[in-house]
Amino acid sequence: MKNVLISGSGIGGSALARLLGEQGRTVTVVERAPAPRRGGQAIDIRGVALDVVGRLGLLDRARGARTRMRGMSVLDGDGNEIHRSTESTFSSGRLGNGDIEVLREDFVRMLHERVGDGAEFLYGDSITALEDAEEGVRVTFERAAPRTFDLVVGADGLHSGVRRLAFGAEERFIHHLDMHIAIFGADNFLGLDNWQVWLREGAAGYGIYPVRDNTELRVTFGFEGGPLGPEARTQEAYRALVAARMAPLRWENDRLFKALREAPDFYADAVAQVRMDRWSRGRAVLLGDAGYGASVLSGQGTGLALVGAQVLADELARADGDHTLAFARYEERMRPFVTVNQALVEGRGEAGSPASEEALDRAKNAIVLEV
Structure with a gap:
């Protein structure tokens, strides 16, 4: 198990690349995007995930880059x-609780710097076929020449290509939560000073908070709705849909919709969980959202990806070359943690508030990492 291919250069994939590189493995990371992805919302690193960040040598840097919110307002x-409230925010929970809220792109950049030359990155490419054989996995790429790897890890998100190739159509595993979300950046035209604004009325709402020393905003729109067909998930179609669903909200619409139209980092997707009976098949295994996404509503997607990367790396190191044993142990240890974190969505409060602090405290610490 010396030669590992990871699909996806996000949080889980990059953390695993670093951990496997430390074990002396040859790691290749393939990423569909042409360069490291920019934009995205602030993410939360909590509980046991903080221990993983410490093992990666990034705890002090992550703390130094954390957001500095003073509180939030909820509007009609x-x-x-x-x-x-000056005690908590919807995005990060109770202020001063020891957890870390940091911009996703900042944290991914830290991870990539830790990986350094310890992995080969193939940007602007993707996996088109997997052929499992006794000696390894024959991988066909969209652009690069075919290669054989000992293992393939799908850390490629909600719409995982590795999961589709190894397990079948995503409709079998994605459970929609009847909601959509859109995230984009903008100049701080609201003049927010380390202060969040949340608004909800009817079936739509949004959260806005400043970043980069209050020079920029991150805007998150959310609205109720069922699954969309592929033709409605294009950038232009999603922008139009978001604008139509958010139109009944009347505060600052002109400036918000202008920012929506112009944002180069616009991202939108359905809010959903991934539920599977198993996370590995042959020499392919899933990590993070690809195998057990809890959805943005849980606030624990980052934690699951980081902890999953650590547990998978640990089990590969312990298994003495037996990937079947490593994958089984990985799932045995991770599944209870995944179950309690996915259940957080059921415990959310009203008006877009997160699950209770007590439920989140239980979930974020519901696994013990081996020394």
């Missing part, structure tokens, strides 16, 4: 404040 559809 006209922009009238109906609640405010």
